[in-house]
Structures are given as structure tokens and as C-alpha cells.
Amino acid sequence: MRQISPVFKREFLGYFRSPVAYVFLIVFSLAGVGLAFFVAGFFKGGLATLDSYFTFYPWLFLFLIPAAGMRLWSEEKRTGTVELLFTLPITTLDAVLGKFLAAWAFLTLAILLSLPMAFTVAYLGDPDWGVVAATYFGSVLMAGGYLGVCSLMSAFTKNQVISFVLGVVSCLVLLFLGWSVFSGVLNAVFPVWFVDLLSNFSFITHFDAFTKGIIDPKDVVFFLSLIGFTLFLNVVTLER
Amino acid sequence: MIEVKGLVKTYGAKRAVDGVSFTVQRGEILGFLGPNGAGKSTTMKMITGFISPDGGTATVDGIDVTRDPVGVKSRVGYLPESSPAYPEMTVEEFLGFIAEVRGFRTRDARRAQVERAITLTHLAPVRKQSIETLSKGFKQRVGFAQALLHDPPVLILDEPTDGLDPNQKIEVRSLIKSMAAAKTIVLSTHILEEVEAICTRVIIISRGQVVADETPEQLRARRPGARLDEIFRSLTASDV
Numbered sequence: 192m193r194q195i196s197p198v199f200k201r202e203f204l205g206y207f208r209s210p211v212a213y214v215f216l217i218v219f220s221l222a223g224v225g226l227a228f229f230v231a232g233f234f235k236g237g238l239a240t241l242d243s244y245f246t247f248y249p250w251l252f253l254f255l256i257p258a259a260g261m262r263l264w265s266e267e268k269r270t271g272t273v274e275l276l277f278t279l280p281i282t283t284l285d286a287v288l289g290k291f292l293a294a295w296a297f298l299t300l301a302i303l304l305s306l307p308m309a310f311t312v313a314y315l316g317d318p319d320w321g322v323v324a325a326t327y328f329g330s331v332l333m334a335g336g337y338l339g340v341c342s343l344m345s346a347f348t349k350n351q352v353i354s355f356v357l358g359v360v361s362c363l364v365l366l367f368l369g370w371s372v373f374s375g376v377l378n379a380v381f382p383v384w385f386v387d388l389l390s391n392f393s394f395i396t397h398f399d400a401f402t403k404g405i406i407d408p409k410d411v412v413f414f415l416s417l418i419g420f421t422l423f424l425n426v427v428t429l430e431r
Numbered sequence: 432m433i434e435v436k437g438l439v440k441t442y443g444a445k446r447a448v449d450g451v452s453f454t455v456q457r458g459e460i461l462g463f464l465g466p467n468g469a470g471k472s473t474t475m476k477m478i479t480g481f482i483s484p485d486g487g488t489a490t491v492d493g494i495d496v497t498r499d500p501v502g503v504k505s506r507v508g509y510l511p512e513s514s515p516a517y518p519e520m521t522v523e524e525f526l527g528f529i530a531e532v533r534g535f536r537t538r539d540a541r542r543a544q545v546e547r548a549i550t551l552t553h554l555a556p557v558r559k560q561s562i563e564t565l566s567k568g569f570k571q572r573v574g575f576a577q578a579l580l581h582d583p584p585v586l587i588l589d590e591p592t593d594g595l596d597p598n599q600k601i602e603v604r605s606l607i608k609s610m611a612a613a614k615t616i617v618l619s620t621h622i623l624e625e626v627e628a629i630c631t632r633v634i635i636i637s638r639g640q641v642v643a644d645e646t647p648e649q650l651r652a653r654r655p656g657a658r659l660d661e662i663f664r665s666l667t668a669s670d671v
Contacts (some may be wrong), residue, residue, distance in 0.1 A: 197531040201517070208519040208561075271515035275577070278479045279532045280505035 194281040198289025224371045239316025245326050249394050252337045257358030260341025261351045266330030268349035283426050298334040322404035329401025332414040346428040361387025447473045449639035460611050462630035463619035466667050470639040471619040491517035508583035514574025517618050518563035533581040548576040548588045567594040588618040623659040637667040
């Protein structure tokens with residue numbers, strides 16, 4: 192376990208050694224704020240909440256997290272550094288955790304860069320800080336869930352394009368299962384209990400409660416077990 | 432000391448390594464020869480624990496690589512073929528990362544190891560340069576520095592002089608020779624003169640099997656007066 196920290200450090204700083212970090216952080220911030228302002232009408236609503244910003248998070252994550260996660264293992268495989276990494280005295284679990292936590296920390300940084308939005312709302316009105324904090328907490332957890340899936344997908348291939356596409360498609364499935372429009376379609380075909388069951392596997396279903404200020408243990412457990420499960424498969428895939 | 436017994440690795444229908452056995456003592460420099468695809472790299476990858484064998488055992492200082500991979504990896508310095516390294520890092524950053532993973536956790540200990548490796552491999556002029564901007568010769572030396580960094584008792588070098596100019600080749604050979612007394616060294620090469628110049632023993636491998644295991648003098652004595660590459664050709668004639 193001591194070996195997680197050097198891997199974490201190298202990976203986290205690695206984002207900033209190339210333009211990747213800056214491009215990602217700028218696009219993430221602009222896209223998020225842009226959607227809130229121009230699509231959801233952040234000011235028009237006249238409410239001191241961040242709902243119109245966070246409501247797009249599951250969709251924003253759908254494209255941006257596979258973009259951040261696609262290189263995790265694909266790049267190591269393509270450049271051959273995976274051979275270097277796995278002949279250093281570390282276990283596969285150390286490497287998987289180190290890299291995952293670094294990417295997660297990077298995504299957390301991207302999410303926290305939206306804090307000026309919260310301060311703007313606080314300047315203009317009187318937001319419920321409990322709800323805001325719960326939403327941030329939920330966003331970080333959900334980012335971990337997306338990232339776990341994308342990290343696993345990137346362990347399958349040395350091609351980053353394939354890794355990205357697999358990441359988007361898998362996340363899309365996990366997203367759609369709980370999207371009301373899609374559930375409506377499913378309801379016409381399947382019994383209600385089955386559709387409800389499916390929607391329990393969706394990001395949206397478990398993220399919603401956080402945006403209302405509710406930290407439900409079962410939502411926390413969902414995201415944490417999704418992370419745990421995907422990382423377990425990640426280790427198995429790499430050791431194969 | 433390295434002990435290899437009946438190593439087997441199969442890729443699909445192809446037996447890449449087919450029952451390779453040998454022992455290397457401390458103080459020996461073993462030259463691993465063979466045509467491309469004969470199983471040299473695969474054997475080395477199994478000794479270093481990067482891939483797991485389908486059969487047989489490999490032990491380093493009495494430690495079985497499948498039982499305690501981390502134990503073996505911490506005793507071995509390994510230079511993979513084409514010396515992969517993280518391209519966006521500078522030479523110093525990269526060696527610092529290796530030192531940290533190798534257990535040199537304090538700043539001073541880390542710096543001492545990095546300085547030693549940089550001096551040994553003459554990397555001082557490029558220490559602040561990012562690895563992607565280095566010439567092939569320097570890149571190869573970074574790989575070499577990385578393998579030497581923790582002063583390991585066992586060195587496994589996959590084509591250490593590949594891509595170097597004649598001067599650099601001679602320099603690397605003398606470096607390897609100077610370390611031989613205290614270490615167990617295995618190196619693979621295509622260059623027959625290299626074997627004569629530095630190796631105390633030669634193993635020729637063809638179609639995944641050992642076809643010769645002797646001193647360079649014994650190899651030469653097989654056909655007095657013949658050139659080494661003619662002897663090599665006749666031993667590996669089945670592998671074309």
C-alpha cells in the first residue's frame with residue numbers, strides 16, 4: 192500500500208506536464224457554465240440554487256470523463272511503459288489504485304473549479320449551503336463511478352480511440368437506465384418492477400438525491416461499490 | 432543468482448518458450464542469443480515477473496517469481512526492449528519517480544541514487560530535458576540508468592546496446608563489465624562480437640529451446656576457424 196503514493200504523484204503531476212490538464216479544465220468549466228447559462232437559463236430562473244448547473248453533470252461527465260480516463264492504461268500499453276511499471280516492486284492493485292486516485296483527484300479539482308458559481312449565487316442571494324455541499328459531494332462520487340468504468344475500459348486496449356468509445360458507450364448505458372425519457376420507453380415493454388430495478392443501476396437515479404440535499408447511504412454505497420467492482424475487474428484484466 | 436527450470440509460454444498455437452532451463456551465478460555475464468522471435472524477450476519477461484509462465488519456475492536469489500513477484504522485482508534491475516519511459520517527464524523527474532518506487536523515500540536518499548545513476552550513465556547534459564526530446568542513444572541510457580538505480584544484485588538487460596553508436600556501445604559494454612563482479616547479469620543481443628567482448632557464458636535459443644549453453648571459447652571450438660556468425664547460423668538453421 193505504501194507504493195500507491197509514488198504512482199499517484201507521478202500520474203497526477205503527469206496531467207500538468209502536458210497540455211491535457213489545461214485543455215480539460217478549461218473545456219470542463221466552459222461547457223458546464225455554458226450549459227447552465229445558455230440552455231438552462233441560470234439567471235432567468237431567479238433562484239439562488241445551482242440546480243441549473245448541476246443538472247447537466249451526468250451528461251457532461253458522459254463525454255468528459257471518458258476523455259480523461261481513456262489514457263489511463265491505453266497509453267501505458269501503447270508506449271510500453273506498462274512493462275516498466277509492472278517490473279517495479281509494486282502490486283497490480285497498488286498501480287490501479289494509484290492511477291485511479293490520481294485521475295479522481297484531478298476530476299475533483301475540475302469540479303471544484305466551479306466554486307465561483309456557488310460564490311456568485313451566494314453574492315446574489317441566499318443559497319442553502321447544505322444542498323450545495325451535498326451536491327458537490329455527490330458529483331465527486333459520481334465522477335468516481337464514471338472514472339472506474341472508463342479506467343476498466345482503457346485496460347482492455349492500447350488504442351485510446353477504442354478506449355474512449357467503449358467508455359462513452361458503457362457510461363451511456365448506465366446513464367440511460369435511469370433517464371425518465373428512456374424509462375418511459377421501457378415501461379411500454381417491460382413490467383414496472385423490472386424498469387425500476389434497472390434504473391437502480393443508473394447514475395442519474397443515485398445522483399438526484401444529492402442535488403436535493405439528501406445524502407442517502409444507499410446512493411453513497413452504490414457509487415462506492417461501482418468503483419470497487421470496476422477496479423477489481425481492472426486488476427483482473429491487467430493480470431490476465 | 433538466477434535459476435530457470437523448464438519455462439514454458441504459449442501464445443495461441445505458438446510455443447514461444449518451450450522448456451528453457453539454465454542457471455546464472457553471481458559474477459557471470461550471460462549472453463542470450465537467438466534469432467528474432469526465438470523467445471529471448473519472452474524468457475526475460477517471465478524472469479522479471481512481467482508475464483507469468485504457463486509452466487516451469489524462475490527463481491531469483493531463491494525467490495520464486497510466481498510466489499513473491501514483488502520480492503523478485505525489488506532485487507532485479509530490468510531494461511525492457513526499446514527502453515520505455517514516460518515521455519513527458521524530464522530525465523531527473525523520471526529517475527526520481529523510479530527511486531521513490533524503489534523505496535528511497537527521503538529527499539536526500541532519492542537525490543543520491545539519481546545522481547549516482549546519472550553519473551554512471553553520463554546523462555548529466557540532458558538531465559533537465561524531457562525524455563521525448565532525447566535521441567535514441569540518450570533514451571537507451573535513461574533505460575539503463577533506471578535499471579541500475581537501486582544497485583540491484585541482478586541485472587536483466589534486453590538488447591542494452593541496441594540503437595547506440597559504436598562509441599556508446601563500447602562505453603555501455605565497459606560499464607556492464609565493471610559491474611559484473613558483484614552482480615548476476617543476463618543480457619540479450621544480436622551482436623555476436625558483443626558476446627565475445629563481455630560475456631562469460633553464452634546461451635543460444637532457437638524456437639523457444641536452448642540449443643547451446645557454454646563459454647564463448649567452447650562455442651568457438653565447435654568449428655575451429657569458422658566465424659561466430661556461421662556457428663550461430665548452423666545452430667539456429669531450423670528457425671527461419
